[in-house]
Amino acid sequence: xxxxxxxxxxxxxxxxxxxxxxxxxxxxxxxxxxxxxxxxxxxxxxxxxxxxxxxxxxxxxxxxxxxxxxxxxxxxxxxxxxxxxxxxxxxxxxxxxxxxxxxxxxxxxxxxxxxxxxxxxxxxxxxxxxxxxxxxxxxxxxxxxxxxxxxxxxxxxxxxxxxxxxxxxxxxxxxxxxxxxxxxxxxxxxxxxxxxxxxxxxxxxxxxxxxxxxxxxxxxxxxxx
Numbered sequence: 001x002x003x004x005x006x007x008x009x010x011x012x013x014x015x016x017x018x019x020x021x022x023x024x025x026x027x028x029x030x031x032x033x034x035x036x037x038x039x040x041x042x043x044x045x046x047x048x049x050x051x052x053x054x055x056x057x058x059x060x061x062x063x064x065x066x067x068x069x070x071x072x073x074x075x076x077x078x079x080x081x082x083x084x085x086x087x088x089x090x091x092x093x094x095x096x097x098x099x100x101x102x103x104x105x106x107x108x109x110x111x112x113x114x115x116x117x118x119x120x121x122x123x124x125x126x127x128x129x130x131x132x133x134x135x136x137x138x139x140x141x142x143x144x145x146x147x148x149x150x151x152x153x154x155x156x157x158x159x160x161x162x163x164x165x166x167x168x169x170x171x172x173x174x175x176x177x178x179x180x181x182x183x184x185x186x187x188x189x190x191x192x193x194x195x196x197x198x199x200x201x202x203x204x205x206x207x208x209x210x211x212x213x214x215x216x217x218x219x220x221x222x223x224x225x
Contacts, residue, residue, distance in 0.1 A: 014045075018046055022050075024053055051094065052090075057077050066186055067186050081160060094173045095212075134146060140191070142189065155175050155202075
């Protein structure tokens with residue numbers, strides 16, 4: 001369940017940032033859908049910061065065969081986001097983006113690619129703040145380590161649902177200080193053998209709350225730009 005729910009507001013776009021604490025995935029998923037169903041043209045955009053107990057989630061294109069092993073009976077939840085299978089767990093920043101793209105352009109479908117690019121840039125900017133380097137990979141949304149012994153490993157994932165009216169939900173996850181073993185029990189994002197890493201393994205050990213705030217602010221800056 002949500003813990004210590006509070007909110008702040010950033011300007012000039014008045015994106016509300018909600019800290020939902022530790023919350024099971026099913027609760028967050030239902031709340032995102034309800035919020036999007038109920039929102040009106042003047043409903044403020046929101047970012048929801050959460051930390052989930054262990055869970056595997058499947059995107060619309062996901063093949064359940066990509067879950068290779070589930071020895072601890074981690075819940076598996078089918079979702080309506082894009083993408084394949086991923087893992088969420090303690091020590092990971094998850095931010096859900098409840099954004100009305102029509103406020104930036106009447107052509108929300110065209111804007112979707114730009115929106116994804118902005119999300120990825122926010123992650124790259126946050127990693128740079130901690131002297132870590134990330135890069136995009138063509139055709140593989142998310143952010144990957146760009147140098148060193150972990151070059152090519154995935155450190156952040158993203159998956160969105162963009163409705164026909166231009167309203168988005170789901171979002172982005174950044175691995176900070178996790179038990180990475182569950183990633184070895186799946187083909188992350190559908191890629192067999194894809195290495196997954198976190199900031200801690202790369203030598204950066206900021207508090208999770210600090211990275212939550214940094215990523216929320218970076219996302220607001222990119223969305224507002």
